[in-house]
Amino acid sequence: MRLRFAPSPTGYLHVGGARTALYNWLLARQSGGSFILRIEDTDLSRSTEEAIEAIMTDLRWLGLDWDEGPDAGGEHWPYRQTGRYALYHEAALRLLREGHAYRCFCSPEELKERREAALREGRNPMYDRRCRSIPEGEAQRLEEEGRPYALRFRVPEEGETAVRDLIRGEVVFRNREIEDFVLLRNDGTPTYNLAVVVDDIDMRITHVVRGDDHLSNTPKQLLIYHALGKEPPAFAHLPMIVGTDGKPLSKRHGDVAVGYYREAGFLPEAMINFLALLGWSLDDSTTIMDRETLVANFGLERVSSKPAVWDTDKLYWMNAQYIMAMDEEGLAEAIRPFLVREGLLAEGDEEGMERLRHAVPLIRERIKVLADAVPLLAFLFREVETAEDSREFLEGDENRAVLREAGKRLLELERFDAESIESALRAMVEGMGLKPRKAFQPIRVAVTGSKVSPPLFESMELLGRERCLQRIARALEGSERRGSRVR
RNA sequence: GGCGCAUUAGUCUAGUUGGCCUAGGACGCCGCCCUCUCAAGGCGGAGAUCGCGGGUUCGAAUCCCGCAUGCGCUACCA
Secondary structure (H helix, E strand, O other), rough: OOOOOOOOOOOOOHHHHHHHHHHHHHHHHHHOOEEEEEEEOOOOOOHHHHHHHHHHHHHHHHOOOOOOOOOOOOOOOOHHHHOOHHHHHHHHHHHHHOOOOEEOOOHHHHHHHHHHHHHHHHOOOOOOOOOHHHHHHHHHHHHHOOOOEEEOOOOOOOOEEEEEOOOOEEEEHHHHHHHOOOOOOOOOOOOOHHHHHHHHHHHOOOOEEEEEEHHHHHHHHHHHHHHHHOOEEEEEEEEEEOOOOEEEOHHOOOEEEHHHHHHHOOHHHHHHHHHHHHOOOOOOOOOOOHHHHHHOOOOHHHHHOOOOOOOOHHHHHHHHHHHOOOOOOHHHHHHHHHHOOOOOOOOOOOOHHEEEEEHHHHHHHHHHOOHHHHHHHHHHHOOOOOOHHHHHHHHOOOHHHHHHHHHHHHHHHOOOOOOHHHHHHHHHHHHHOOHHHHHHHHHHHHHHHHOOOHHHHHHHHHHOOOHHHHHHHHHHHHHHHHHHHHH
């Protein structure tokens, strides 16, 4: 099997495109075939180089590697339509020569006018085929005069064109409902329908797996295949991914760019798993599946035909599952750039990295995305400032007594490890007749700066006795200062 | 306006040939347990008259017809 992902480079890769790419990739890998990246940039005004780079970056991050593409080479290089005009012209010329296409001298302006008029009057806005009947001699003469023209496909007036879709079954279109669409614009550039067919033929694509929005275009493409005497590939049209309001995905629905999820600290494996399940299922109960399982089991037969809503709740959960399954070293490495980005850890700080490695087990099940590690671990990498919503735990005589006593007991400890800290503090709590819940909170706030933190005793061990005592003393001083002022 | 596609709980879905579906699983939500906070984990719960209306049948989420709603295409966009 030879499959392709053919984005138009008009922006970043969004999750719908990522899923399309994934399904194509899965089929290619499963079959031992090829996955091809092709850039559909026939719309010069909207395509950019940055977009091409961004799309490739996102695909690589997801681990969707391609065998042929703009950067990978291959016999059809450059794998972008702007570099393959000669091919399209050749095909267009042949269609013209063999009577499957004709020159249309209507200007875009008049077409637009006629269209709007038709719509206004409730008529079918289809092209009226007026240039279709211009005799060839006449048309050639007009061409020689230098009259600009577009090339249109001569759609048969009778019969029907059936799309055999691997997901939806046979979808039939009456040819009379299909308009004489443009193949070549009057500036000589090819349109999508021509370019896509020529490329898919040339690249020997066997299966076209793409979004639902192309289903209505498929009969046109089929017509071109037939006119060219070529066997069309198999088609599969995936349901769209829509927003929570059922409308097509857009920025309005929050974050739909793959890059956003990368920067928020989602793992590519979780992304892949989640995307795969958006429209496909293995069975009635399996949700967590690694890449190998997907490659082995994916199939178009189990792709749903109903649009899926982009709702990230499950993605967060799934990402947490993948995080919990990572080993400590790997997770520490994954978190590192996020700490660096926030200025908490220097690039080559080995000592800091060691602390991170020890901290990982403490936060592993407390984070859903890698970026969540930052606020949880900040206290290990810089001095704390007590969070607004946590200050109350430092105020009052009782809390001050806890801090004072804790400082004393910790100072006396022989070994400053979690176990010793815990038993010392628990003994203290008991001696003071307090509830553990109540007594540990001020210490937590003093040491970590927040009422929410990784487990206290382990955190304290990691921080070290000296810094713990410093922070407790500092918190106590501040509290006493404020306490006496009130008095 | 025309043509096409879709329609199972808030969400992702199972349900392939009609009976084993008193519609299964997962996320989310609620409650309880565990507990130094937050999580994680364990247990339990609510939530779907299978878009609506007809039919076929002993029996339909599953087959047929109509309707409604949503989306797509209808571009010298892709």
